[in-house]
Amino acid sequence: MDKLDMEVLSGKLDAELIKKDFPVLSNSANNAPLVYLDSGASAQMPQSVIDRINHYHQYEHANIHRGVYELSEQATISYESVRSTVARFLNVTDTAEVIFTKGTTHAINLVAHAFGRTFIRAGDEIVISHMEHHSNIVPWQQLCEEVGATLKIIPISDVGELDLEEYRRLLSDRTKIIAVTHVSNVLGTINPIKEMVALAHAKDIPVLVDGAQGAPHMKVDLQDLDCDFYIFSGHKVCGPTGIGILYGKRDWLERMNPYEGGGDMILSVTFEKTTYAEIPSKFEAGTPPIASAIGLGEAIKYLESIGLENIENHEKVLTQYATEALSDISGLTVYGTAPQKAGVISFGVQGVHPHDMATLLSDDGVAVRAGHHCAQPVMQRYKVPATTRASFYLYNTLDDIDKLVDSVRSAKKIFS
Amino acid sequence: MYQEVILDHCKKPRNWGQVQNATHKAEGINPLCGDRICVSMNVVDEKIEDIQYEGESCAICMASGSMMTAKVKGKACTEAIDLTEQFRVLTTEAENKEEPAGFGSLAVFSGIRDLPSRVKCALLPWHTLIAAINSQSEISTEGDKDPVPGSGTQK
Numbered sequence: 107m108d109k110l111d112m113e114v115l116s117g118k119l120d121a122e123l124i125k126k127d128f129p130v131l132s133n134s135a136n137n138a139p140l141v142y143l144d145s146g147a148s149a150q151m152p153q154s155v156i157d158r159i160n161h162y163h164q165y166e167h168a169n170i171h172r173g174v175y176e177l178s179e180q181a182t183i184s185y186e187s188v189r190s191t192v193a194r195f196l197n198v199t200d201t202a203e204v205i206f207t208k209g210t211t212h213a214i215n216l217v218a219h220a221f222g223r224t225f226i227r228a229g230d231e232i233v234i235s236h237m238e239h240h241s242n243i244v245p246w247q248q249l250c251e252e253v254g255a256t257l258k259i260i261p262i263s264d265v266g267e268l269d270l271e272e273y274r275r276l277l278s279d280r281t282k283i284i285a286v287t288h289v290s291n292v293l294g295t296i297n298p299i300k301e302m303v304a305l306a307h308a309k310d311i312p313v314l315v316d317g318a319q320g321a322p323h324m325k326v327d328l329q330d331l332d333c334d335f336y337i338f339s340g341h342k343v344c345g346p347t348g349i350g351i352l353y354g355k356r357d358w359l360e361r362m363n364p365y366e367g368g369g370d371m372i373l374s375v376t377f378e379k380t381t382y383a384e385i386p387s388k389f390e391a392g393t394p395p396i397a398s399a400i401g402l403g404e405a406i407k408y409l410e411s412i413g414l415e416n417i418e419n420h421e422k423v424l425t426q427y428a429t430e431a432l433s434d435i436s437g438l439t440v441y442g443t444a445p446q447k448a449g450v451i452s453f454g455v456q457g458v459h460p461h462d463m464a465t466l467l468s469d470d471g472v473a474v475r476a477g478h479h480c481a482q483p484v485m486q487r488y489k490v491p492a493t494t495r496a497s498f499y500l501y502n503t504l505d506d507i508d509k510l511v512d513s514v515r516s517a518k519k520i521f522s
Numbered sequence: 523m524y525q526e527v528i529l530d531h532c533k534k535p536r537n538w539g540q541v542q543n544a545t546h547k548a549e550g551i552n553p554l555c556g557d558r559i560c561v562s563m564n565v566v567d568e569k570i571e572d573i574q575y576e577g578e579s580c581a582i583c584m585a586s587g588s589m590m591t592a593k594v595k596g597k598a599c600t601e602a603i604d605l606t607e608q609f610r611v612l613t614t615e616a617e618n619k620e621e622p623a624g625f626g627s628l629a630v631f632s633g634i635r636d637l638p639s640r641v642k643c644a645l646l647p648w649h650t651l652i653a654a655i656n657s658q659s660e661i662s663t664e665g666d667k668d669p670v671p672g673s674g675t676q677k
Contacts (some may be wrong), residue, residue, distance in 0.1 A: 459579070
């Protein structure tokens with residue numbers, strides 16, 4: 107398929123126009139226009155989000171909850187209204203099921219701690235997959251060591267899909283939770299979450315979904331997916347850092363012990379006994395990152411104004427175009443070729459170390475990531491020390507991909 | 523950074539391999555890149571009679587290792603330690619520092635200052651050399667064995 111056809115396919119979303127909403131993207135890098143292909147690590151913020159955060163700092167800041175003066179009441183309203191925005195974004199009805207966290211890592215640790223210490227005992231099993239980010243491995247490993255539980259791993263195929271037959275076999279009456287990523291941050295694979303949740307629920311096992319690479323790139327309907335926990339980060343959905351979301355089903359959240367103790371998460375405190383607040387406050391100890399939460403709300407509104415379906419479609423076009431163009435380069439291997447794939451391409455070029463590749467691309471203004479992408483087991487699975495990864499978002503254009511491909515070709519030439 | 527001299531050493535690394543019956547030997551690893559190199563030496567009367575290195579690494583590390591072995595071969599251990607310190611200054615400290623005299627083609631590595639995330643790649647062979655001299659079996663660019671802590675993590 108040629109470039110013109112691709113542009114037609116991507117028709118509902120004008121990435122050139124969208125790019126203008128993002129001030130960082132009009133900057134240059136190494137005297138070349140910045141080609142930002144690292145949104146999988148962190149997305150850029152549009153002007154509207156930057157303005158909203160500034161406005162909060164300039165005119166609206168006060169600590170939330172319990173302030174009886176107008177400024178604090180307004181800050182509380184702004185902060186709490188983001189809960190409704192997130193609930194709409196994820197298609198859930200009960201806003202108390204939306205908990206603000208510091209990010210995806212914090213949220214997974216929260217569940218591993220609060221759910222784990224409430225429900226998981228020696229001899230129990232926790233099922234994760236071979237394609238998890240370290241943040242969905244290490245907290246569970248720590249839990250296993252502490253309580254004497256065992257970690258079970260769903261294997262992945264050569265193209266980068268989960269082995270669902272093996273997944274079925276791993277589910278037993280010892281399995282207490284499944285923690286799996288929605289989309290692999292290295293391979294791009296979109297996992298069949300709905301099917302996996304149904305299989306788990308048939309055995310009364312709850313499922314946590316790491317949505318860090320899912321929520322930014324597609325419409326997430328939690329009533330449809332039916333998972334028990336869904337987690338994502340603000341800075342990967344065009345919001346600021348320091349804020350993330352944990353969605354949890356009310357029934358689980360109410361039965362879980364708190365993770366952190368402190369202000370805002372209590373009903374009453376005496377030296378003899380503390381009673382905890384209801385959800386969501388029970389899991390939000392201390393002053394939260396108020397400005398970041400408000401920025402996240404604005405970011406979600408921005409994405410919704412473009413349309414998540416349009417973003418998903420646009421990234422499919424970019425991914426297909428990039429995969430075809432990169433695959434034309436001899437000696438280049440793409441890791442992760444699942445049919446259901448998001449806008450992430452990890453690759454290696456024979457004779458060029460991924461770090462040298464990333465440095466040479468940077469000389470041309472092309473920003474990609476190189477390394478193990480906090481997913482060392484994936485590197486071990488494909489027997490590579492590292493990969494170079496390009497990841498796409500709504501503001502990337504087919505021209506960006508052309509520049510990536512040209513730059514990869516010249517890097518290869520330098521080492522030939 | 524990828525100048526002819528670096529590419530040349532990268533494609534044809536000098537002193538590649540392992541010294542037989544080495545008196546001193548160390549492994550250097552950079553878990554972030556997955557780099558792993560081995561430096562082996564024959565030290566007689568505190569002098570590096572023979573030195574070889576091998577491993578899997580990026581071009582910066584590979585060229586740095588090749589040039590390091592060429593530079594320190596035949597030198598006293600104390601001299602090799604001094605050279606390592608000079609190389610560290612060359613690659614990490616502000617540009618107004620004078621480049622050490624007699625560094626020759628190694629001076630090309632001053633360019634790595636502009637690439638802070640890659641400094642560890644250039645330093646790894648030198649730190650592995652020091653580990654070998656000190657009869658340490660392994661060094662890592664991460665954690666408590668990190669000779670340059672705090673310069674670079676990744677997501």
